[in-house]
Amino acid sequence: MGVRVVRISRENAAEAAQLIRAQASPPPDIIEAVEEIVKAVRREGDDALIRLAEQFDGVHLSRDELVSTMEEAREAYEAAPSKLILAMKRLRQRLLTFEKRLYKRLVLNIGSEGTRIEIRPAPLESVGCYAPGGSASYPSTVLMMGVPGSIAGVRRLTLATPPRKNEQDRRTVLAASYIAGFSEVLWSGGAQAIAALAYGTATVRSVKKIIGPGNRYVLEAKRVVSRDVAVDFAAGPTELLVVVDSSTPFRQAALEMAAQAEHSPDTLVGALALDSESEAGVLESLSDLLKELPHYSPASTSLRSRGFVCTADGWDAASRFIEALAPEHLLIYAETGRKRLRDIRSVGVVSYGRNASGVFLDYYAGPSHVLPTDGWASIRGGLTVLDYVKLLPTVRPSKIALRRAYREMRELILAEGLPLHLKALEEAAMF
Template sequence: MSREIIQQITLRGLRGLQRVEKDVREIIEAVRTRGDEALLEFTRKFDYVELDPNVMRADREDFEAAYRSVRPEEIRALKRAASNIKRFHKNQLQRIRFEQTMGGVTLGVVARPISSIGIYTPGGKTAYPSSILMCAIPAKVAGVERIIACSPPSPQSRFNPHILVASEIAGVSEIYSIGGAQAVAAMAYGTASIKPVEKIVGPGNVYVTVAKQLLSRHISVDLPAGPSEILIIADEHADPKFIAADLLAQAEHDENAQCILLTTSERIGGEVKRILDQTLASSTPSPVSRVALEKSGLIAVVHDLQEAARLSNEIAPEHLVIMTRDPGSVFKAIRNAGLVFLGKYSPVAVGDYSAGTNHVLPTGGYARTYSGLSVRDFIKTIGYVRCSKTGLRRLARETATLAEIEGFQAHSNSIKVRGIL
């Protein structure tokens, strides 16, 4: 794979951001200064919906109507997924707290939740109730008291019923029919109808991403999450049908989705290309999938699995799938990835929906420095120290000495005054 191709892939996170920054700044300022009036104006302009300010927030009737329109098996699927997500994220929380005691000195860390968060969940061409589960449940597990959500309306409906049902299952306190950069600004600054929150999470389009970046000096935000990405590492033992299916699955997310196969086998690469070409020639794939694969699809034959792992680390994909005879050995070489799927029976779709891991993941190469959304995003850790007299005596001399080296005599005296030295 050429250096030019790698550079083009690794710079993907910058595409389109500067193009919309001026517009997003204007939207943010309008919401900050004009509040609800600006929200209604932008909803009319971008969503083609004339919204009544008194019905921006979902009420009990909206939820009851949503439950009537969502099929029982869909509600059961949402509840099962929610249960798995809750279980996984509870385990994360248990690993954050600890305490150690040695020689009269006790050190520890406790977790305290953020008091309020806002979730952005996309509307666009389709709605994503799974994103509500992925954002709200870890916050609920962390102990966040107020969880609100914003999702754009459509000309057909103020609220998507699946979004409302998922919101109630996940424990969302308030949900508003507002979308785009204006929703992010409203959650950050507050309006007459929407009280501000302390942190904003959730994926969105380029306008939402830029709004979160611009507002990050004013409010805490989560990771940069843009168009979906998949990178598959495969050897000659992989099943090309599975590979093609996983590439197509991610391609249907977004026209800018990135779909890459790195394989050590020319046979596997050729067979995957044949299946994809055959599928694209049929009426099966969506127009979105066609555009994504034509624009950002790539199959590359590499020398060995070590080279595949090295290239994957440079690209730092959102989703990494390892379909090799021994996926665990390849995984040991992986440093940069949002979420890794090991083996041929671990499709990305289970991580997207039901396994329990979080699907809000860093894209655009940000997996080099960011992790996926977790309970840690909704808590602050507070360390504590408790010394007995014996414990302080054990630490006193080096503490006083180091303080005096740095010229802080009062620090040293705060030890001596306790009659320890």
């Protein structure tokens, strides 16, 4: 079948996770290629974007076709099939509900000794959002990135996505960008799009921050330009780990694995079995499912070349493996795992129970499906409205508070050897 089987113990859990993760590292030729593409865009500007669109996407663009306005997006929205528009609006509403509740929690007002302290979210001036394209269009990702940016109040939201050969795909993306609240659409993909957002061209305006998922080239380009512009986090090829035991609906678990593997041949998808019976069950279901898939489909290719099934000798070993792997998506069907959710921290998102579903997370739940990969789930969660703002404290001190600060902080200021700090505080307190 091609799916690897790995035995996990408490002692080798971290090492096993590292070995599985090692195959996802970008090869040196990608690193070198991205450096050259970024240099070309900085040097040639629009000409490089046009040339690379033809080279990589097979689409010839004029300079005027590089960027679409929201007027063009509105026309695409008005002409789109009503059922598609309804589905996108329903997703938008769920995102609005979730992100608005989070946004309201960001404002903090404190009053003490007459001092007024407020911490409020201040929107970034401009954000560039990258949505993958190529073999598929992802209007859902367009919405996942545009809606929180609109809630945050970002003045200029630029969507960058590969140019489409198919006019219907192109118009679907435009319609989604209109619903999501974008300001403009840049028809450029891969590393060249990231470079254009970071440094600008004659046609493309640079942004303050770049967010969004993509392939290895996009991931590497974000790393390269992070020297000059803010980026969100590593959001590369999809990752999924399902935790199973003998009570698991194995066909459903196998379908969830195939669904995430469907994104591209370089996804990282696996199962973690808690006993030999569940190992056999998930392997059998995967084997049956692979027989149904076209041999050279992205899902089949990914599962055969990169898929894995691990068997842990207990929950302690299983949780250590999960923490070390830090997968983007974690589905917990196993009853033991459902009872031990507090043990799990290093994942992008968790769905648990007999009805656990990654596809539900992708399209309906509410939290963004733009999630950390490549181990980044050990230090942060998925995209939210927080990624579009900075938290800005504002303070209006009272005389009472200034005098107390002078008395209580005097020795600390002197210990740090900053007499002018003390002098300034004294003057403010006594003025």
